[in-house]
Amino acid sequence: xxxxxxxxxxxxxxxxxxxxxxxxxxxxxxxxxxxxxxxxxxxxxxxxxxxxxxxxxxxxxxxxxxxxxxxxxxxxxxxxxxxxxxxxxxxxxxxxxxxxxxxxxxxxxxxxxxxxxxxxxxxxxxxxxxxxxxxxxxxxxxxxxxxxxxxxxxxxxxxxxxxxxxxxxxxxxxxxxxxxxxxxxxxxxxxxxxxxxxxxxxxxxxxxxxxxxxxxxxxxxxxxxxxxxxxxxxxxxxxxxxxxxxxxxxxxxxxxx
Amino acid sequence: xxxxxxxxxxxxxxxxxxxxxxxxxxxxxxxxxxxxxxxxxxxxxxxxxxxxxxxxxxxxxxxxxxxxxxxxxxxxxxxxxxxxxxxxxxxxxxxxxxxxxxxxxxxxxxxxxxxxxxxxxxxxxxxxxxxxxxxxxxxxxxxxxxxxxxxxxxxxxxxxxxxxxxxxxxxxxxxxxxxxxxxxxxxxxxxxxxxxxxxxxxxxxxxxxxxxxxxxxxxxxxxxxxxxxxxxxxxxxxxxxxxxxxxxxxxxxxxxxxxxxxxxxxxxxxxxxxxxxxxxxxxxxxxxxxxxxxxxxxxxxxxxxxxxxxxxxxxxxxxxxxxxxx
Numbered sequence: 001x002x003x004x005x006x007x008x009x010x011x012x013x014x015x016x017x018x019x020x021x022x023x024x025x026x027x028x029x030x031x032x033x034x035x036x037x038x039x040x041x042x043x044x045x046x047x048x049x050x051x052x053x054x055x056x057x058x059x060x061x062x063x064x065x066x067x068x069x070x071x072x073x074x075x076x077x078x079x080x081x082x083x084x085x086x087x088x089x090x091x092x093x094x095x096x097x098x099x100x101x102x103x104x105x106x107x108x109x110x111x112x113x114x115x116x117x118x119x120x121x122x123x124x125x126x127x128x129x130x131x132x133x134x135x136x137x138x139x140x141x142x143x144x145x146x147x148x149x150x151x152x153x154x155x156x157x158x159x160x161x162x163x164x165x166x167x168x169x170x171x172x173x174x175x176x177x178x179x180x181x182x183x184x185x186x187x188x189x190x191x192x193x194x195x196x197x198x199x200x201x202x203x204x205x206x207x208x209x210x211x212x213x214x215x216x217x218x219x220x221x222x223x224x225x226x227x228x229x230x231x232x233x234x235x236x237x238x239x240x241x242x243x244x245x246x247x248x249x250x251x252x253x254x255x256x257x
Numbered sequence: 258x259x260x261x262x263x264x265x266x267x268x269x270x271x272x273x274x275x276x277x278x279x280x281x282x283x284x285x286x287x288x289x290x291x292x293x294x295x296x297x298x299x300x301x302x303x304x305x306x307x308x309x310x311x312x313x314x315x316x317x318x319x320x321x322x323x324x325x326x327x328x329x330x331x332x333x334x335x336x337x338x339x340x341x342x343x344x345x346x347x348x349x350x351x352x353x354x355x356x357x358x359x360x361x362x363x364x365x366x367x368x369x370x371x372x373x374x375x376x377x378x379x380x381x382x383x384x385x386x387x388x389x390x391x392x393x394x395x396x397x398x399x400x401x402x403x404x405x406x407x408x409x410x411x412x413x414x415x416x417x418x419x420x421x422x423x424x425x426x427x428x429x430x431x432x433x434x435x436x437x438x439x440x441x442x443x444x445x446x447x448x449x450x451x452x453x454x455x456x457x458x459x460x461x462x463x464x465x466x467x468x469x470x471x472x473x474x475x476x477x478x479x480x481x482x483x484x485x486x487x488x489x490x491x492x493x494x495x496x497x498x499x500x501x502x503x504x505x506x507x508x509x510x511x512x513x514x515x516x517x518x519x520x521x522x523x524x525x526x527x528x529x530x531x532x533x534x535x536x537x538x539x540x541x542x543x544x545x546x547x548x549x550x551x552x553x554x555x556x557x558x559x560x561x562x563x564x565x566x567x568x569x570x571x572x573x574x575x576x577x578x579x580x581x582x583x
Contacts, residue, residue, distance in 0.1 A: 048476060049475075050472050050475060050476075070475070070478045070479065070480050071478035072478075073478065074476060074477055074478030075478070078476065079472075079473075079476040081470065081472055081473055081476070083470075084469070084470060084473060085469065085470050085473075086468065086469055087468050087522075087523035087524075088523075089522045089523050090468075090523065090524075094524075098465075098466065098469070098477055099477070101462070101466070101477050101478060101479075102477060102478035106462035106463075107459070107462065151476075154477070
C-alpha cells in the first residue's frame, strides 16, 4: 500500500494530516505511533477510507482506495475500530457472521465458504466454545477478540487495528498482541495498527511510522526509530534504551527533562 | 422458542380482535352470519358492516402496521430508541402539508398521500439537520423533534379555526377518527402502505448493520449514507401515508418496537415483521375499544394511544435513560 502526500483536516483551518508519504509493506506488521492528537488514528481512518483526504491518495494494489467500491474494499482490508457498539443481545456467532457480508448477497443465506470463514475466525480467536454467548455477558478483552473475529471473517489480506490494546487489562493486551503476531507470521496477514504503548510497538512491529502534529516525522524498523534522541524529539521525555537477551530492546522513561 | 410463541400469540390475537371488531358495534352480527353475508351478499346488515366497518378495520390494521414499522426503521436509522414518527414531528409535518395543499388546491384531493409524504420528508429533514452536531445525540434529536412536532401541530390546528369549507377534510387529517373510512381509503393506504411494508422487509440487513457503529458498517462494505437515506425514505413514506389516511397517532412507533425488542430481540429480521403485526393489533384494539366502550359516543384511537403512550415514554426515559445518554 502506497501513501502519496496525504493531507486531511476536519475543519479548514488546522490540518490534521500534512503531506504524509509512506509505503506499507505487504506481509509485515506496521505500527503507527506518536503523541496524542498527532494524527495516528486519523491516518488509519484515511487508509481505511473512513475519512476522505483533501489531497493526496492511498493506493492499494495499483488502485486508489477512493476508486474501490465499498464492498470491494471490504474484501481487501478489514478494520477493528477502537470502540465498538452492538445490540446487547447479539451472540458471538451472529456478530462474527457480519464479517461475511462483503462476500455474499445480503438477502441470501450464507454458503459453505461463509461457514468455513466464520469457523476459522472463531477458532483463531479462541471463541469456538462461546459462539452462542451474548456479547453483553463477555469481558472487555473477550469482546475485543469478538470484533477481531468479525474482521477476520472478512478473510482480507490486510487487517487494520486502531489502538486494540487500550482499555484492556495487561493479560488481555498481550494475549491480543500475540494473536496479532500469529495472524501475521502464520496466516500471512499484513497488519497496520495504531499503538499507544511504545514498548508494545517495539516488541510487536516490523516497521514504525512516527506521527507528530500531523506530519510523518520518522519511519523505519523499531531499532532505528526508537533512540534516546528521537524520543526526546517526539515525546519530550528522557529515556533509557536497554537491550536484554530475554526481552529484546526496551525503553524506560526517566523524566521530562 | 420465545420468538415463536410471541409471534403466534400476536397473530392469534390479531385474528381474534379482527373478528370481534367485525361482529360488535351498533350493528351486531354473528360470525357465521357475517361470513355467509359477505359470501352471498344477501344480508343487509352485513352489507352495512362491509361498507362501513370493514374499511375501518382494514385502515386501522394498516395504519398500525405502517406506524410501528416506521418507528422500528427510524430507530435503526437514528440509532435512537426514542425515535417515533409521531413524537419527532414527521406525522404532524405530513398532516400539515397535506392539509395546506388540499386547502390551496382542493381539486388535488387524491394527491394527498403525495403531499403527506412531502410534508413528512420536510419534517424529517428539519429534525435530522437541526439535531446533527457531529453525530446524532438521542436526547437532542428528541427535543428538536418535540419542537418541530409542536410547530407543525400548531400550524395544522390553526386550520381548524378558519371555518372554511376545508374544515371537514382538515379534521380528518389531523385528528384521527377512523369513522367514515371508505374502500377508497383502503385502496390508498393499501397501495402505498404495502409498498412501504415490502420495502421495509428488503432493508432488514441494512438495519441490522446500522445497529453497529457507522464506521464498523462502513468497514463491512455498507454505503452507510445511502442506506440511511433509503431507510429514512421508507420510514417517512409509511408514517406519512398512515397519517394521511388514518390521522395523527402518536407513540405506536415507540411502544411496539420496544416491546418487540423485549420479546423477540433486536434482530430486525424478526423485529420488523413483529412490529407490523403488533402495531396492527394495537391500533385495531384501540379503535375497537374506542368505538364500543362508550357507544354510541366514540373515543378516537389517537386519544387512547396518547393516554397509553405518554406514561410509556416516561417509563422508558426513566428505565433506560442512562443507557441512551439521557
